[in-house]
Amino acid sequence: MEPSLVIFRIGALLVTSTVVMTWGIMAVIVLVCWLGTRHLKQSPDRWQSALEGVVLTMQQAIEDIAPGKSPSLLPFVGSLWIYLVFANLAGLVPGLHSPTGQLSVTSGLAILVFLATHWFGIRASGWLPYLKHYVQPNPILLPFNVISEISRTLALAVRLFGNIMSLEMAALLVLLVAGLLVPVPLLMLHVVEALVQAYIFGVLALVYIAGGLEAHADGGSPS
Amino acid sequence: MKDMSVFALFSTLGALLAIALGVMFPALAMGRAISRALDALARQPEAEKSILRALFIGLAMVESLAIYVLVIVLIVLFRNPLLAYLLK
Numbered sequence: 641m642e643p644s645l646v647i648f649r650i651g652a653l654l655v656t657s658t659v660v661m662t663w664g665i666m667a668v669i670v671l672v673c674w675l676g677t678r679h680l681k682q683s684p685d686r687w688q689s690a691l692e693g694v695v696l697t698m699q700q701a702i703e704d705i706a707p708g709k710s711p712s713l714l715p716f717v718g719s720l721w722i723y724l725v726f727a728n729l730a731g732l733v734p735g736l737h738s739p740t741g742q743l744s745v746t747s748g749l750a751i752l753v754f755l756a757t758h759w760f761g762i763r764a765s766g767w768l769p770y771l772k773h774y775v776q777p778n779p780i781l782l783p784f785n786v787i788s789e790i791s792r793t794l795a796l797a798v799r800l801f802g803n804i805m806s807l808e809m810a811a812l813l814v815l816l817v818a819g820l821l822v823p824v825p826l827l828m829l830h831v832v833e834a835l836v837q838a839y840i841f842g843v844l845a846l847v848y849i850a851g852g853l854e855a856h857a858d859g860g861s862p863s
Numbered sequence: 864m865k866d867m868s869v870f871a872l873f874s875t876l877g878a879l880l881a882i883a884l885g886v887m888f889p890a891l892a893m894g895r896a897i898s899r900a901l902d903a904l905a906r907q908p909e910a911e912k913s914i915l916r917a918l919f920i921g922l923a924m925v926e927s928l929a930i931y932v933l934v935i936v937l938i939v940l941f942r943n944p945l946l947a948y949l950l951k
Contacts, residue, residue: 667913795927804932820945839921846918 661739665726694722705843706850713849716756720749721842724800728834731808732827738834741804743797750797751847756790761852770852796844803837870949878936885932892925 645657670803676687686693691715702710724740731738739745761770809832811823900918904911938944 718936774940795924798932798934799923799927802927802938806930835920840919843916843920844923851922 644711657737658739661730661736662727662745665723665730665739667725668799669722677777701843702846705846706801706853712724712760713846717842717846720753720835720845721838722818724749724838724841725835728804728838731804731834734832738804738808740800743801743806746797746801749800749841750793753796753848754793756845757848757852760849792844792848794840800837800841804835807833866949871947874939874943878939881939882936883931885936886906886929889925889929892928893922898920 676691727740779800814823
């Protein structure tokens with residue numbers, strides 16, 4: 641709940657510890673990918689096999705939900721998954737805080753998902769057919785469709801933020817009440833929950849985008 | 864000072880009641896969802912992947928309700944916006 645620390649400022653722009661943390665995570669991901677893909681070979685070594693495994697697993701997960709759409713969706717949804725796994729687990733490293741424990745970070749990600757839904761939907765079916773799916777069963781339902789669009793974006797942001805923030809806070813409270821090493825079981829729960837929340841965020845983004853893509857196919861509103 | 868103690872009493876009570884109710888009902892809903900998913904899994908073990916995926920998404924939806932309650936309770940306890948009027 642606390643606002644993050646201001647590390648330095650560029651003009652009127654405050655660079656907080658959350659932003660620096662995100663840069664660090666991006667640097668780690670880019671470094672791992674760069675090292676792993678420097679010498680691509682037909683018979684992969686260990687790093688290349690691991691990275692290929694990650695990409696193939698994500699591709700398969702996307703194919704299961706949106707068949708045939710994985711080439712266009714993998715860059716966005718896959719980036720979300722990889723970034724969120726790193727960001728959620730970063731809170732376990734002593735001295736670091738998860739960037740996703742800040743509402744502004746998760747809101748930013750949720751807004752990206754919101755924009756991506758329309759971007760992919762309009763690209764797939766064109767402006768008019770896409771906009772028509774808001775009045776699809778009946779024009780009376782237009783306000784409800786718009787409200788559901790906004791509320792699910794809000795829910796996406798608050799779910800991730802609430803989970804990560806409450807896990808860190810729970811560990812802190814147990815530490816205050818009970819003392820050293822007692823919060824360790826809670827931290828184990830943190831590992832599981834961080835992975836589950838990263839998966840859930842990506843899958844929900846995928847489901848929303850797939851709903852936008854299918855807007856013209858069946859005419860139903862995305863749930 | 865009397866105002867302050869009444870305020871603290873009621874916000875604490877309200878927060879405890881809210882988190883108790885707000886955890887109880889999502890727990891009931893999650894229990895129902897899990898039991899139905901296990902039923903479906905027992906009938907059609909070959910559909911395990913899609914059942915589990917739908918179950919996870921549904922559980923996340925239900926769980927976010929409890930998280931909303933938690934966020935509001937934390938706001939009431941630590942950042943109560945009404946406190947400013949009392950202290951003025």
